[in-house]
Amino acid sequence: MRTLYHFHGGVHPPTHKSQSVQTPIAQAGLPTRLLVPLHQHVGNSAKPSVQVGERVLKGQIFGMPEGSVSSAVHAPTSGIISAIDMQVVAHPSGLPDLCVTLIPDGRDEWIKREPLDYRSVSPGDLRQLLRFAGVVGLGGAVFPSDLKLRGGKHKITTLVINGAECEPYITCDDMLMRERADEIVRGAEMMRYILAADEVLIGIEDNKPEAIAAMRAAVIANRLASMEIVPVPTIYPGGGAKQLIRVLTGIEVAAGVRSTDMGVQCFNVATAYSAYRAIAHGEPLISRIVTVTGNVQRPQNFEVLIGMPVHELVALAQPGSDTNGHIMGGPMMGVTLPSDRVTVTKATNCIIESSPALFPPPRQPLPCIRCTRCAEVCPAELQPQELYWFARARDFGKAQEYHLFDCIECGACSYVCPSSIPLVQYYRFAKSEIWANEREKEAANLARERHEYRELRIERDKQEKAEKLAQKEIAALAAKAAAPAAQPPAQTAPAQPAVGDPNAGDTAQQMINAAIARAKEQAAAVKAKNTEALTPQQQAEIAEIEARRAKLRAMSHPDAESPQE
Amino acid sequence: MLIALLVMSALALLLGAVLGFSAIKFRVEGNPLVDKIDAVLPQTQCGQCGYPGCKPYATAIAAGEADINCCPPGGEEGIRKLADLLGVEFKPFGADTAGPKPKSVAFIDESTCIGCTLCIQACPVDAIVGAAKQMHTIVAAECTGCELCVPPCPVDCISMAVIADNISTWKWQYPVFPLRAVPAASQTTANI
Numbered sequence: 001m002r003t004l005y006h007f008h009g010g011v012h013p014p015t016h017k018s019q020s021v022q023t024p025i026a027q028a029g030l031p032t033r034l035l036v037p038l039h040q041h042v043g044n045s046a047k048p049s050v051q052v053g054e055r056v057l058k059g060q061i062f063g064m065p066e067g068s069v070s071s072a073v074h075a076p077t078s079g080i081i082s083a084i085d086m087q088v089v090a091h092p093s094g095l096p097d098l099c100v101t102l103i104p105d106g107r108d109e110w111i112k113r114e115p116l117d118y119r120s121v122s123p124g125d126l127r128q129l130l131r132f133a134g135v136v137g138l139g140g141a142v143f144p145s146d147l148k149l150r151g152g153k154h155k156i157t158t159l160v161i162n163g164a165e166c167e168p169y170i171t172c173d174d175m176l177m178r179e180r181a182d183e184i185v186r187g188a189e190m191m192r193y194i195l196a197a198d199e200v201l202i203g204i205e206d207n208k209p210e211a212i213a214a215m216r217a218a219v220i221a222n223r224l225a226s227m228e229i230v231p232v233p234t235i236y237p238g239g240g241a242k243q244l245i246r247v248l249t250g251i252e253v254a255a256g257v258r259s260t261d262m263g264v265q266c267f268n269v270a271t272a273y274s275a276y277r278a279i280a281h282g283e284p285l286i287s288r289i290v291t292v293t294g295n296v297q298r299p300q301n302f303e304v305l306i307g308m309p310v311h312e313l314v315a316l317a318q319p320g321s322d323t324n325g326h327i328m329g330g331p332m333m334g335v336t337l338p339s340d341r342v343t344v345t346k347a348t349n350c351i352i353e354s355s356p357a358l359f360p361p362p363r364q365p366l367p368c369i370r371c372t373r374c375a376e377v378c379p380a381e382l383q384p385q386e387l388y389w390f391a392r393a394r395d396f397g398k399a400q401e402y403h404l405f406d407c408i409e410c411g412a413c414s415y416v417c418p419s420s421i422p423l424v425q426y427y428r429f430a431k432s433e434i435w436a437n438e439r440e441k442e443a444a445n446l447a448r449e450r451h452e453y454r455e456l457r458i459e460r461d462k463q464e465k466a467e468k469l470a471q472k473e474i475a476a477l478a479a480k481a482a483a484p485a486a487q488p489p490a491q492t493a494p495a496q497p498a499v500g501d502p503n504a505g506d507t508a509q510q511m512i513n514a515a516i517a518r519a520k521e522q523a524a525a526v527k528a529k530n531t532e533a534l535t536p537q538q539q540a541e542i543a544e545i546e547a548r549r550a551k552l553r554a555m556s557h558p559d560a561e562s563p564q565e
Numbered sequence: 566m567l568i569a570l571l572v573m574s575a576l577a578l579l580l581g582a583v584l585g586f587s588a589i590k591f592r593v594e595g596n597p598l599v600d601k602i603d604a605v606l607p608q609t610q611c612g613q614c615g616y617p618g619c620k621p622y623a624t625a626i627a628a629g630e631a632d633i634n635c636c637p638p639g640g641e642e643g644i645r646k647l648a649d650l651l652g653v654e655f656k657p658f659g660a661d662t663a664g665p666k667p668k669s670v671a672f673i674d675e676s677t678c679i680g681c682t683l684c685i686q687a688c689p690v691d692a693i694v695g696a697a698k699q700m701h702t703i704v705a706a707e708c709t710g711c712e713l714c715v716p717p718c719p720v721d722c723i724s725m726a727v728i729a730d731n732i733s734t735w736k737w738q739y740p741v742f743p744l745r746a747v748p749a750a751s752q753t754t755a756n757i
Contacts, residue, residue, distance in 0.1 A: 039732065089732070091732055091735075092737075093730070093732060093735040095730060095731060095732050095735055097731070097732045364742065364744075365742055422740055425737070425740040426740055428737040429736075429737045429738065429739050429740065431737075432735075432736040432737045433736060435736075436734070436736055439734070440607070443608075443709075444606075444607055444608035445608070446707065447608040447609065447610065447690050447707070447709045448603070448608045448619070450690040450691055450692070450707060451608065451610045451618060451619075451689050451690050452620075453691070454689065454690065454691050
């Protein structure tokens with residue numbers, strides 16, 4: 001029996017999980033249109049690689065990964081691309097983002113898929129494959145998995161697979177483990193191979209006995225000695241990566257340190273499943289399991305194509321007539337969707353239809369009474385009440401000193417707050433302000449650098465010009481000094497006082513006079529050539545051209561010229 | 566008596582030598598206060614303060630020649646930071662100073678641009694690309710929104726576009742709660 005550890009705090013909210021696990025995972029089917037955002041992962045948006053009007057096949061790449069932190073996006077089915085434009089996406093801001101609109105043709109025709117035996121491929125190539133298969137963390141953070149599989153400075157000893165699923169209402173991982181345990185276990189084994197980890201620990205909360213049994217059977221069937229299923233106590237937020245790592249290994253991931261630097265890496269079960277599909281079947285990530293629950297007649301899990309509109313998905317579960325909102329994610333950490341016209345993305349693990357009965361409007365927040373119950377439940381061992389005061393007072397420097405960025409926004413503090421203060425909202429506000437300040441600072445630094453460089457360049461140009469001029473002058477002087485010896489002074493310069501004589505007066509004055517004389521001479525010569533002594537033929541030509549010009553002028557300004565005349 | 570005098574003068578000479586040596590050895594190049602002030606300024610390099618850039622304005626503030634409320638792009642937040650740094654009272658924008666504007670970038674209407682390069686010469690951060698008699702364009706990521714390129718343009722093809730919020734720059738709002746639900750009828754009377 002493995003020794004389990006505790007993490008600090010935690011709460012026990014009602015789970016509400018039983019209603020959505022009564023029926024197996026259903027196929028959500030093909031919607032009338034799919035709206036696939038190109039930014040579904042942490043990092044840079046994928047770059048669109050298709051044209052409007054183009055026919056694409058299921059699994060064909062839509063958007064190429066751009067930059068090192070990015071992932072690919074694929075066509076969820078075969079069809080015609082009708083638009084690539086800005087559309088409102090599943091994001092709390094309700095702002096539009098670049099999306100590809102696909103009209104399915106109903107044939108669901110796959111691209112050529114190439115199954116691979118992962119043992120015959122190097123870990124580096126497998127990571128590249130996952131990057132182009134669009135595999136990202138499906139627990140909700142959507143961080144590109146290929147980067148997490150790179151490991152850290154140290155060797156990864158333990159790979160943790162997260163099947164805890166602690167958030168109320170959500171059952172997508174539970175159902176996936178019950179029905180597709182074999183694939184998850186094989187995917188976890190592939191991840192272990194890529195990371196060269198010694199052991200794999202699959203943590204599952206003990207309120208999911210069916211999932212634990214199914215996963216155990218799969219591990220035994222696959223004869224994986226290095227893999228172990230570990231039931232963990234049910235406590236929220238036991239499914240947080242740092243919390244689960246703590247429970248399973250006893251390692252506390254310090255502030256500002258990655259778990260990889262401590263020899264542990266953590267993936268969600270659904271990510272392991274997608275990695276398996278990508279490697280063993282050549283299928284990119286184009287669908288995921290989504291729990292539809294809350295105020296619906298038939299709460300259930302669906303396998304949903306990425307890009308399916310939320311209203312079409314929830315219609316399958318028959319929402320109640322008093323539905324007043326749609327929550328993406330769970331009730332603790334989820335965000336309210338701007339509308340039900342947005343579409344399912346890789347981050348959508350659950351849609352909760354809310355109703356006044358299920359989620360009554362939040363109580364009026366009262367002043368903080370400094371009871372520190374929030375500090376008792378905080379899984380990150382922070383001082384939420386301090387953070388609240390600093391965020392409220394916009395004292396962001398102090399909030400950062402109190403490790404605001406270690407807050408995982410789990411909502412345990414808000415859940416227990418007797419004054420019903422929406423603490424997490426304050427933390428989110430403070431975090432986004434700090435990020436915005438950071439961005440501004442970066443922009444200012446860039447501007448300063450560029451401005452300083454410009455000043456430097458202008459100064460340098462000035463200097464170079466001055467130097468060139470000085471050199472020219474010296475060269476001219478030298479030439480002047482050499483010339484008179486070889487050549488007699490020009491006859492057509494009467495004003496010039498004896499250039500040939502080096503002893504005769506001021507050299508600068510001499511030079512100027514010489515230049516004036518030369519210029520005069522040249523001017524006379526040029527004038528004579530161009531406008532005088534023309535042949536009659538040339539004169540006739542000039543007259544003809546002048547006439548043509550006059551005629552053109554008259555044509556272009558007939559009104560303007562007539563009154564003047 | 567004499568010994569005491571000698572000891573004291575010897576000490577004074579020694580300490581004076583140490584001070585003199587460290588004044589030369591550990592001399593700080595430039596004024597550190599100028600850099601601190603410059604770090605607070607938004608680096609728009611727009612010259613709205615009356616100085617030819619942020620650094621000259623910072624130098625003027627450090628020398629006590631300029632007020633702290635002359636930088637519209639920095640906003641009131643900027644004035645507050647300067648007041649904190651210098652230990653002086655906050656001072657609102659003067660009546661003759663233009664107020665802060667929403668952050669924007671310059672945009673060149675490329676069909677109108679004649680390729681005169683005047684805007685390129687005006688840009689303080691080299692954010693305009695182009696050549697003589699060739700179309701010019703703004704590198705939006707590097708534009709500070711200083712508007713210095715707008716007046717020199719002989720064909721008025723440069724306009725300022727306000728930067729709209731997008732998903733990556735969007736911010737969570739400060740939580741606001743209604744203190745008390747006021748019925749519609751009493752609200753209208755209250756407004757009157």
